[in-house]
Amino acid sequence: MVSFRKSNPGPVRYSAATLARKGLSGDDWPRVWRDHDLRKTYDVIIIGGGVHGLATAYYLATNHDITNVAVLDKGYLGGGGSGRNTAIVRSNYLTPEGVAFYDRSLTLYNSMAADLNINVMFSERGHMTLAHTDSALRTMHWRAEVNKLQGIDSSVIDPQEVKKICPSLDITSHPRYPILGALHHPPGGIIRHDAVVWGYARGADHAGVHLHQKTEVLDILCEGGGLADGKGAGGKVTGVRTNRGDISAPIVVNCTAGWGSLISNMAGVKLPIVTHPLEAAVTEPVKVFLPAVVVSGSLHVYVSQTDRGELVFGASVDPLATYSMRGSLSFTEELAGHILELMPGISKMRLLRQWAGLCDMTPDYSPIMGFTPVEGHLTDVGWGTYGFKAGPVSGEQMAECIATQQTPKLIAPFKLSRFETGELVGEKGAAAVGH
Amino acid sequence: MLLVPCPHCGPRNQSDLRLLGEAVPRPNPNTATRAEWGEYLYLRDNPADYVTETWYCRAGCRRYFTVERHQATNEFRNPPLPGDKVGNSTYTTITVGSSGKQRGANEGEAS
Numbered sequence: 221m222v223s224f225r226k227s228n229p230g231p232v233r234y235s236a237a238t239l240a241r242k243g244l245s246g247d248d249w250p251r252v253w254r255d256h257d258l259r260k261t262y263d264v265i266i267i268g269g270g271v272h273g274l275a276t277a278y279y280l281a282t283n284h285d286i287t288n289v290a291v292l293d294k295g296y297l298g299g300g301g302s303g304r305n306t307a308i309v310r311s312n313y314l315t316p317e318g319v320a321f322y323d324r325s326l327t328l329y330n331s332m333a334a335d336l337n338i339n340v341m342f343s344e345r346g347h348m349t350l351a352h353t354d355s356a357l358r359t360m361h362w363r364a365e366v367n368k369l370q371g372i373d374s375s376v377i378d379p380q381e382v383k384k385i386c387p388s389l390d391i392t393s394h395p396r397y398p399i400l401g402a403l404h405h406p407p408g409g410i411i412r413h414d415a416v417v418w419g420y421a422r423g424a425d426h427a428g429v430h431l432h433q434k435t436e437v438l439d440i441l442c443e444g445g446g447l448a449d450g451k452g453a454g455g456k457v458t459g460v461r462t463n464r465g466d467i468s469a470p471i472v473v474n475c476t477a478g479w480g481s482l483i484s485n486m487a488g489v490k491l492p493i494v495t496h497p498l499e500a501a502v503t504e505p506v507k508v509f510l511p512a513v514v515v516s517g518s519l520h521v522y523v524s525q526t527d528r529g530e531l532v533f534g535a536s537v538d539p540l541a542t543y544s545m546r547g548s549l550s551f552t553e554e555l556a557g558h559i560l561e562l563m564p565g566i567s568k569m570r571l572l573r574q575w576a577g578l579c580d581m582t583p584d585y586s587p588i589m590g591f592t593p594v595e596g597h598l599t600d601v602g603w604g605t606y607g608f609k610a611g612p613v614s615g616e617q618m619a620e621c622i623a624t625q626q627t628p629k630l631i632a633p634f635k636l637s638r639f640e641t642g643e644l645v646g647e648k649g650a651a652a653v654g655h
Numbered sequence: 656m657l658l659v660p661c662p663h664c665g666p667r668n669q670s671d672l673r674l675l676g677e678a679v680p681r682p683n684p685n686t687a688t689r690a691e692w693g694e695y696l697y698l699r700d701n702p703a704d705y706v707t708e709t710w711y712c713r714a715g716c717r718r719y720f721t722v723e724r725h726q727a728t729n730e731f732r733n734p735p736l737p738g739d740k741v742g743n744s745t746y747t748t749i750t751v752g753s754s755g756k757q758r759g760a761n762e763g764e765a766s
Contacts, residue, residue, distance in 0.1 A: 481701035492697035494676060495726070540657065540674060543703045543727040550656055550670070583697050640693035 231426050234337050252418055253297075253425035258432060258464050262290045264622060265460055265469040267437050267483055269293030270302035271413070271608060272600050273475035274420035274431075275615020276622070281427035283616070284623035289429045290469075292462060294436035298417030301477035304577030305608040306500055306534040308513050308524060310347045310408035312367050312374045314359075317633040318586065318647050319370045321613060324630060326407060328612035336419035340411050341527065345512050347408025348382065350389075350562075352397035352518040360403040367405075377404045385512055388563045395561045397518050408513055410524050413608060420615070436463045440472055440486040442594060451488030457596035471622060473598045478543070478578025480588075480601030487597045491588060492639045493580045496537035497544065498605055499551045501574035503566075505529035519558040530572070533559060537579050537605060545576040579604050584644035589618065589634040590627045598622065599636065606647075660722060660734030664715040671714035677701075678709045678721045703727040 231250055232238055242249060264280060266273045269291050280286040293299070309329050311322040333340050351357040360376050367374035379391040382402045391399045425431055438461045445455020459468035474483045481493045505528050515522040520536040533555055538548075552574060560567055581604050582588060588602040600618050603610065617631045627635065633645050657669040664671075677699050682691040700706065705723045712718055723732040 479703075481699070482703060485700075485702075490694075490698045490700070492699065494699055494701055540669065540729070541676065541701075541708075541726065542729055544729055548656060639697040640690050642693075 231422060234339070252422045253431050256430045256432070258435070258462070258467060259288075259290070259430065260467065261288075262430070262467060262469045263288040264290075264471045264473065265467060266291045266473045266475050267460070268300070268475035268477070269297040269421070269431060269433065270300050270475065270477065271298070271416055271420065271611030272302075272477070272603070272614050272618075273473075274417060274424055275611050276473060276475060276600065276618045277429045277431075277615075278420045278424040278427065279616045279619035280622060281424060281429050284619055286619075286623055287428035289424075290467065291424070291429060291431050292435045292437055292460070293431075293433050296433050297421050297431065298414060301577050301579075301603065301607050302413060302417050302611070304500070304575060305413060306522065306524065306532050307410045307413045307608065308347070308408065308522065308534075309342075309411055309609040310405055310513075311372055312347070312349070312363055312403060312405040312408065314363050314366060314647055315586075315645050316366060316370060317645050319367060319372060321630055321634075322606075322610060323370065323372055324616075325610050325613035328616065329411060329609075332411075332416065332419065332612065336423050338415055338419035338422065340415045340419060342409060342411045343527070344407060344409040345524075346385065347405040347513040348377075348385065348515065349403040349405070350382070350399050350514065350516045350518075351376075351401045351403070352399060352516065354400070356518060357401050360401065363403055372405075373407050374403060374405045377402050386510060386514060388509055388565055389514065390562060390564055397516075397561065399562075410513060410526070416608075416611065420611075432464070437483065437486070438462060440483070440597065441466070441468075442487055442597075445488055445594060447488040451486075451594070453488070453593035455488070455594050457487060457594060469596075471596050471598065473600060473618065473622065475600045475618075477580055477601070477603050477607050480580040480599070480603075484592070484597070484599055484601065487592070487594045489592045489594055489597060489599070489636075491599070491601065491636070492583055493588075493602050494541045495543055496539075496541055496579050496581050497546075497576040498535065498537045498579045499547055499555075499574060499576045500532065500534040501552065501555060502526075502533070502572050503531040503569045504572055506531075506569065514562065516558070516562060519561060521555060521558045521562070523559060523562075531566070531569070537581060538576075543578065545578065547574045547576055581605075583639070585647040586645040587614070587634050588636050589614065589631040590621055590636070592636055657729055659710060660731055661710070661712045661715055661718075662720050662735040663718060664712060667712065667715055671712065673711045673713050675709040675711055675719075678707045701726070705732055 277289050277291045311326045313319045351360050364374050364376050383391045441459045442455045443450040445452035457472045510525040513524040522534050580602050582602040617628045620628045658666040705725050
């Protein structure tokens with residue numbers, strides 16, 4: 221049952237002309253996506269309505285003509301990691317596999333506004349990862365060389381150049397960790413993360429995908445496996461049980477963040493994931509003074525200024541593994557101390573609010589993508605602290621993986637079996653704090 | 656900030672301790688397969704429920720102990736008491752040489 225408002229059947233194209241027409245006529249805008257009744261059967265069920273799940277659905281429909289697809293979310297679209305991250309995108313990673321993968325994502329982000337016909341407010345303002353120690357500087361040089369070999373614009377700059385780009389940074393030798401240099405990555409920047417979610421949701425809905433909010437997956441139904449109820453290795457997926465009834469489907473994709481282990485456990489697949497919260501905070505808005513994204517691994521902080529003028533801070537993950545998203549005073553205290561080391565001039569600014577999101581941390585700081593030992597159960601999980609920037613490429617590659625039933629080359633290094641064979645993709649040097 | 660029930664020091668601030676993660680039994684190194692090593696090193700249950708985990712009291716007694724904590728509410732259950740044989744034996748015990756002699760980290764250095 222389609223429930224677009226009757227006066228506006230079908231989605232409209234967003235443009236200045238539409239805005240003027242709607243503004244003058246006072247017509248309602250159509251809903252961005254529709255509600256549907258749950259079908260009994262889908263070709264593909266995607267669990268998790270964030271950037272990853274919606275992008276997978278969108279590319280399944282647009283690149284591969286698979287439209288009998290449902291995206292299930294227990295809350296609302298974009299309410300998890302997609303709405304809690306600090307909206308930074310970049311591709312200056314450490315391993316060749318990581319660089320190639322994230323660079324493809326950046327390419328898709330660059331053309332996203334045109335592709336999805338939505339203003340995602342991508343601001344390519346440059347990304348600086350500060351080095352405060354000799355070993356950090358050495359890693360920056362390493363990353364710069366790996367990046368350059370793959371054609372990524374990335375170089376190490378000295379403190380004077382850092383000061384030229386961001387005059388508010390303290391480059392003197394006074395702080396406990398003085399700035400010795402930085403890895404400068406001009407193509408990095410920030411983007412409006414909600415618009416990315418809405419853009420993919422609108423595109424997927426327009427192509428015929430069903431988006432089901434407030435639909436919680438309670439169990440994944442399997443047969444033929446070695447564990448209880450036919451779950452586990454050697455079995456295959458037959459559908460899912462939700463709070464709105466059972467649905468059958470030959471393919472069930474886990475695109476959740478934070479709950480990745482719990483969902484795959486429902487199919488009898490154990491993952492190398494530990495869930496940690498990551499806290500972030502935002503200040504009151506002030507005039508624009510910070511022209512780039514600034515990251516400091518040693519000080520566990522990254523900061524950027526939004527178009528509204530607020531400073532958005534993120535930190536490293538909390539050391540405590542937990543599903544609780546409570547904020548803590550110790551976080552605020554440490555954050556304030558560290559950020560004032562970098563920018564003493566903002567000591568009078570006030571924090572507006574803080575929040576936390578869940579990060580599925582893997583041992584090598586790389587995701588787990590593709591097939592699992594249970595036939596028909598695919599994962600796109602383990603996104604740790606770097607999931608948002610990989611959303612578009614993950615959707616594109618997972619859609620290809622589902623449609624062709626073969627693992628695309630770009631995500632082959634991120635297979636689950638690497639934890640048995642030892643072929644880890646160690647990204648800790650570029651992903652542990654830096655965003 | 657959590658108060659962690661150290662069996663020797665009593666409740667201590669979380670920042671005094673280090674969480675080492677779920678207590679996972681170590682496979683026998685002489686017979687373990689690649690898959691078993693992979694599972695021991697990397698795979699975790701990670702439930703939104705009580706989990707038995709290993710803590711290191713780094714700023715206090717500097718001993719290891721295991722305790723159950725709920726990963727969604729952070730509540731501790733069944734905290735160990737002083738004198739309890741605490742510590743997951745498979746975590747703190749290493750096998751020395753081919754004689755199969757056992758050496759426990761909680762029992763001091765053997766030789």
